[in-house]
Amino acid sequence: MHVKLFIPGPTEVREDVLKEMSRPIIGHRTKDMSDLYERIHNNLQKFFNTQNEVMVFTASGTGMMEGSIRNTVQNDVLHLTNGSFSERWFEISKANGKNAEAIKYEWGKAAKTKDVEEKFKSMNYEGIALTHNETSTGVRTPIDDFSKLSHEYNSLLLVDAVSSLGGDLIDVNKADVIFAPTQKSFGLPPGLVIVFISPKAMEKARSVKSRGYYFDFISMKKYYDEKRQIPATPSISLFYALDYQLEKMIKEGMEARYRRHKQMASMVQKWASDNFALFAEPGYESVTVTTVSNSRNINVDEMNKALKARWMSISNGYGKLREKTFRIAHMGDITPTEIKELLETIDEIITVKP
Ligand SMILES: *Cc1c(COP(=O)(O)O)cnc(C)c1O
Numbered sequence: 001m002h003v004k005l006f007i008p009g010p011t012e013v014r015e016d017v018l019k020e021m022s023r024p025i026i027g028h029r030t031k032d033m034s035d036l037y038e039r040i041h042n043n044l045q046k047f048f049n050t051q052n053e054v055m056v057f058t059a060s061g062t063g064m065m066e067g068s069i070r071n072t073v074q075n076d077v078l079h080l081t082n083g084s085f086s087e088r089w090f091e092i093s094k095a096n097g098k099n100a101e102a103i104k105y106e107w108g109k110a111a112k113t114k115d116v117e118e119k120f121k122s123m124n125y126e127g128i129a130l131t132h133n134e135t136s137t138g139v140r141t142p143i144d145d146f147s148k149l150s151h152e153y154n155s156l157l158l159v160d161a162v163s164s165l166g167g168d169l170i171d172v173n174k175a176d177v178i179f180a181p182t183q184k185s186f187g188l189p190p191g192l193v194i195v196f197i198s199p200k201a202m203e204k205a206r207s208v209k210s211r212g213y214y215f216d217f218i219s220m221k222k223y224y225d226e227k228r229q230i231p232a233t234p235s236i237s238l239f240y241a242l243d244y245q246l247e248k249m250i251k252e253g254m255e256a257r258y259r260r261h262k263q264m265a266s267m268v269q270k271w272a273s274d275n276f277a278l279f280a281e282p283g284y285e286s287v288t289v290t291t292v293s294n295s296r297n298i299n300v301d302e303m304n305k306a307l308k309a310r311w312m313s314i315s316n317g318y319g320k321l322r323e324k325t326f327r328i329a330h331m332g333d334i335t336p337t338e339i340k341e342l343l344e345t346i347d348e349i350i351t352v353k354p
Contacts, residue, residue: 011332034228067215080111083134133164136318138291147174187332264330288331
């Protein structure tokens with residue numbers, strides 16, 4: 001037995017996926033490794049229905065928050081912040097010496113295009129940095145209208161889809177850079193980050209100075225085009241797992257995977273509204289994680305302890321929302337049956353100990 005994770009990353013990983021990682025290591029400059037990377041590359045394009053560049057870096061999501069900025073922004077970038085992760089991204093741009101500005105929304109709210117339009121009236125930004133699924137608040141900001149806007153202004157749309165890509169239905173072709181690590185909606189262990197890059201963003205990267213070394217899109221592409229290789233040693237074990245999982249994901253299909261996530265989200269949202277309240281701005285609820293307002297003021301730590309004794313775990317609120325909310329993730333390979341079990345178990349715990 002182990003504690004099943006209903007936390008918004010890292011998520012539960014199936015036993016068969018974990019087993020894939022115990023295969024013998026191969027050299028990273030071998031034909032076998034090139035074949036493996038090429039298959040992953042092609043299957044990522046296939047699952048996400050895109051011809052955009054796709055790259056797999058050995059890093060967590062935060063790595064690509066930095067990499068995306070370094071590759072595509074020389075000076076000016078506009079961040080839309082509505083929670084902890086979008087605020088982190090804003091900090092990252094500043095830490096990299098960019099001229100970063102932010103439209104700051106209250107936690108729980110979604111970003112709106114009209115505010116971006118307003119900003120562009122007085123200033124041009126090379127990039128708009130948007131967090132599709134704010135995991136700290138359970139808020140989902142759809143990207144379609146932002147995509148149109150970025151085209152209109154000849155700006156690049158950079159999207160953190162860390163906790164939604166692979167679960168939610170997202171057209172990656174609508175973003176110039178969009179990324180997610182393996183440990184959230186892909187249902188894999190942490191350690192890799194997947195990024196899709198539009199031709200426009202690749203072209204921009206060529207002109208950007210000081211892209212850095214490790215996350216350089218241009219050298220990544222050159223290695224892939226010429227040798228089907230990666231400049232640095234990748235986490236080969238995780239590549240095995242990703243390769244295996246992608247086949248399962250393709251078999252399930254993007255739409256079906258989305259419907260499963262949507263069904264789980266509806267179950268948790270209904271349960272949350274019946275028993276507590278939903279934290280997210282109405283109409284912008286995440287498909288992969290639900291933030292519940294702790295309107296009954298229960299002791300979340302106690303509840304989680306009781307849950308752990310029953311081999312399940314959910315999350316506290318994030319940062320300043322630690323006591324005010326709690327979060328239930330329904331992402332990756334978790335099923336509606338497991339969500340039903342979880343909700344019934346929480347019901348049991350809170351009726352005994354209100
Ligand atoms: C988890 C998360 C991150 C950070 O990803 P790491 O893999 O932990 O570095 C960034 N953005 C969002 C929206 C996240 O959920």
